[in-house]
Amino acid sequence: MKRMGKTITAALASAALISMLAACGGKAETGKQGSQASPGAAAAKPVDISITTITFNASPSSDLAGFQEVDKKLNVKLNVNYIPANNITDKLNALLASKDLTDVMFVEDLSYTPAYATALDQGAFWDLTPYIKNYPNLAKYPENIWENVKYKGKIMSLPRVRPLDGQNSMIIRQDWLEKLGLKAPTTLDELSKVMEAFTKNDPDGNGKNDTYGAVFMGAPNPALPYYMFGTGNNWTKDAGGKLIPDWWTPQYKDAIAYFAKEYKAGTIMPDFPVLKSTQVPEMLAQGKAGIAFVNVIDAYNRTVDLQKSNPQAKFTAYEVPKAADGKTHYNQSSGFYGQMFISKKVSEEKLKKILEVYDYTASQEGYNLISYGIKDKDYKVQPDGSIVQTDEGKKQGYPDTNQWLSGYYNKYQRAEIVGIPADVKEYNHKLIDAITPNSIPDPTYGLPQTEAYKEKGADWNKKRYDMITNIVIGKNTLDDWDKFVKTYQQDASFQKHVQDTNDNYKQKTSK
């Protein structure tokens, strides 16, 4: 099968070559546009580009038609080395230790492989700051993502972009709201009332008192929507402009107090402390709870689950209620998963070629070519814009071929899915648009983990999670919380952690 694929590929590739010979130069002028014609240079030798990246499946082949198409188009020879996800950290460290770096290196998270941060400091990778603006598709990534990916104020890597928003939203049983004649809550008080009604007024109409207002995951960590209260995203600035953990803020205490009150009133599923992440969707699908704080797209996903047994049931995603200050608050995600570093060993000429490849694959056309193969042969585009792989395409083994790309930014990725009805999609897109202006980034994105955190972080987190959960279920009081926060504010190694984080942050933001 593979051999046949190769023959077809070769035939296609030569056809492509003929058709593009005039248009495609060996050395494009990277100064202005990614792949502009440069007549006369067509005979130049293809540039070899070696790339190391992650894979979550078996390593895909580099001989796929989509790759060859890109090779021909940009006159390069792509050679991708895939590392299975479960030992990526060890392997990355080993590659660095043996000085065996490829031209482009994927790094999942600098805090997992701090050795790469050291190498960065030593100048092992290209500073991309002056180049990005010349590549229109890359330059189109949102400014926030470029900010988050910066290392000590410089763009040292290409982010593998992901949407910034859509992971924070409130989904509600629309059919329950309608049955009880209620409106979706826009304030915390209204949220309390809706939760109470969902708990006590038998919204599913089965005559039994067996429903709850909301369901939250509690194990291994209590995933409550603290952000809704305006706590800041992971770290926030105090009055003096110093970064402090979000859980030191009074808003965070308000959040705990609010959920403790609700738990006591019985409107939160009582199994909260033991519910794991996979059990939350189960509870929603069983019609046990009417509200959850999850991804925008989960409203549709849970509706599909529910309608298997109850065709009337429907979840709708909403903005989260306003905090006491009258504003809606959201956390922004980092906007990328993993970074691509370019080795300083490559010449500037080659660097530009590499960026050209990344610019091309940051367009939808280039992205699809690497991710799915040849259009209308390996994949088809549905009328609503979604992509469906053909049988031929599935045989080629394309999964994970796009792991080495930085990709293109799709703001609505967490709001859509294959098969979603057009009206829901449009509604979700509008919701994302409403969320975006109110979401704030985590100031510590891209910072290395502090030594103190590396040593004790897991234990600190566990103790905090235990305390929060125990306050919510009423085993501890809010006074205990004050004492808890004070202990950490006075703990020497936690102080060091906060201080180092502040220092790292200053280093990152100082230009």
Add this chain to the structure above:
Amino acid sequence: MRQSTQSALKRSEALAADAEASRVRTAGKRLGGWPEALKRDRYLYLLILPGLLFFFIFKYVPLWGLLLAFKNYSPFLGFWESDWVGLKYFREFFTSPDFGLLFRNTMAISFLNIVFFFPVPIILALLLNEARLLMFKRFVQTVIYLPHFLSWVVIVGICFLLLSQGTGLVNNLIVQHGGKPVPFLTEPGYFWAMLTAQSIWKEAGWGTIIFLAALAGINQELYEAAKVDGANRWQQMLNVTLPGIKSTIIVLLILRLGQVLDVGFEHIYLMTSSPVSSVADVFDTYVYRLGIQNGRFGYATAAGIFKSVVGLVLVVAANRLAKKFGEEGLY
């Protein structure tokens, strides 16, 4: 009378001398001729070789990794490049503010396990041994073996379905009969009992196998002799069956003591939640959190060594004790 005793004594002395001589002979033969013995029984030694290699390669060679406990091991630097830290990790481990709590929880869970779990397979085996219908015995055996093949994930999941407050079957019944839901899974007071009960449910059936094998090895003539002496079923069990499996029980108990600080990471980790964490945090979960999650392999190794040393001391002590009371023991 006196004469006959004297001659008997002489005879026995002669016999003892004979035995002594023969012992010296065989010992001399063994000492002098081990290459010969090796050659003679070479196929037997060849047969044992894979087993020896297995223990050497997989059990003894990795022991050098214990050195990690004395190093600030970084996988990036490699073993030899990592710094020596001496007893730092041991000191940190023993002076940790959580040490007392961890020790209490671990010992309590282990102790409950030995007191309540350990006798259950013995009692079950004795009951099965008394079953009159072979079919019935086989059926019961099959049923009680089954839970052993379920993983802890499944068992904890079943427990959740039965006992959770919001959706659990048991609590639904309690509420229907006008009671208040009981927080089985989140009440620290129930946690240890819960763990022990789950262990019994899962492993007690499987544990009967070894005792049933020991029961099968008891000489049937002893039962017949007991019957002739007029012993009833109960007396037969007390005076024939139990003494017959006593040495098996003691060996298993000694082995069990060796694992007194291993309380089943997977089981406890799955059952842990914030409300019960004050009674559920044990050495294993602590090591996982501070050693593995934070990548401090040296620290995790130091804690592992501590557990092994405690286990070894208990095994040796229990073995001594068993021998003192005239039992065979392990070695």
